[in-house]
Amino acid sequence: MNWINKIKKLGESIKKNINKKFPTKLERESSAWTSCCKGPILKSELEENLFVCPHCNKHHRINPRQRFDILFGKDNYEILKTPIPQDDVLGWVDTKSYKDRLKDARKKTNQDCAILVAKGKLNEIDVTVCASNFDFIGGSLGVSETEAIIYAVDYSIKNKTPFINICASGGARMYESLFALSGMTKTTLAINELKNNNLPYIVIYSDPVAGGVTASMAMIGDLQISEPGCLIAFSGRRVVQATVKEELPPDFQTAEFLLKHGFVDRIVERKNLSYEIGLLLSILLKKNSGVNLENNEQTSELSIQSREAS
Numbered sequence: 001m002n003w004i005n006k007i008k009k010l011g012e013s014i015k016k017n018i019n020k021k022f023p024t025k026l027e028r029e030s031s032a033w034t035s036c037c038k039g040p041i042l043k044s045e046l047e048e049n050l051f052v053c054p055h056c057n058k059h060h061r062i063n064p065r066q067r068f069d070i071l072f073g074k075d076n077y078e079i080l081k082t083p084i085p086q087d088d089v090l091g092w093v094d095t096k097s098y099k100d101r102l103k104d105a106r107k108k109t110n111q112d113c114a115i116l117v118a119k120g121k122l123n124e125i126d127v128t129v130c131a132s133n134f135d136f137i138g139g140s141l142g143v144s145e146t147e148a149i150i151y152a153v154d155y156s157i158k159n160k161t162p163f164i165n166i167c168a169s170g171g172a173r174m175y176e177s178l179f180a181l182s183g184m185t186k187t188t189l190a191i192n193e194l195k196n197n198n199l200p201y202i203v204i205y206s207d208p209v210a211g212g213v214t215a216s217m218a219m220i221g222d223l224q225i226s227e228p229g230c231l232i233a234f235s236g237r238r239v240v241q242a243t244v245k246e247e248l249p250p251d252f253q254t255a256e257f258l259l260k261h262g263f264v265d266r267i268v269e270r271k272n273l274s275y276e277i278g279l280l281l282s283i284l285l286k287k288n289s290g291v292n293l294e295n296n297e298q299t300s301e302l303s304i305q306s307r308e309a310s
């Protein structure tokens with residue numbers, strides 16, 4: 001056996017042992033365990049705490065249906081069917097075809113596109129909510145997602161409901177090129193129409209929110225609320241640092257950093273989102289929330305902040 005064959009055989013042996021030692025992505029996703037600050041943790045235990053680590057308070061990523069369950073109560077909402085335009089008008093192919101990527105994403109998430117729209121009640125107020133699924137091609141904004149947002153806004157206007165947008169996205173979808181980028185303009189125009197009808201638009205940041213989504217619909221909310229530790233950015237940290245040629249703060253592009261600099265209005269833990277948003281809506285819409293605002297320090301603070309925001 002010559003030295004080339006020996007190296008080849010050694011490489012195959014190493015690769016085989018690595019695959020045995022480290023689980024595949026599919027095995028990790030189907031496992032009953034996940035990892036956090038102190039190592040492995042049961043997903044069932046994490047779920048009991050609304051998918052928030054009890055030790056470090058990291059807010060793990062969740063899908064839209066889990067979001068709606070937390071906001072409205074288990075199955076206490078209705079999913080709205082959104083229009084799905086023609087797939088892959090560009091016929092995009094790289095290492096695999098875009099149509100295959102869509103097929104895989106739909107099978108994995110049980111969604112037609114990255115955004116799911118629902119209607120429900122918060123503090124007895126009818127609301128329309130959309131949520132992005134980061135597991136669907138990084139929650140990226142494509143033609144279908146744009147149509148879902150426009151449909152949700154149109155539904156809000158026709159039914160005179162506030163609109164809540166729970167963002168989690170890597171930005172515009174590269175497989176759709178300019179068709180995806182045009183979604184930035186279309187969603188912005190739709191939300192401007194919502195505001196012209198004097199309906200509240202609330203943005204909730206969940207980790208991460210970046211790129212074209214940050215540069216459009218995610219930054220024009222009447223109220224900007226974020227979960228703790230959320231990454232909120234346009235370009236990546238290294239790109240920004242190379243551009244400004246200065247050392248950036250350790251917390252740069254986090255929700256906490258943006259709160260200090262006025263881009264985020266409030267950071268709210270997941271367990272409190274339903275209560276606080278319901279309260280804010282009751283103030284904005286001048287409806288009786290059933291809570292004594294004068295005797296509650298937390299709600300009084302919210303009342304003052306929402307009046308300032310409006």
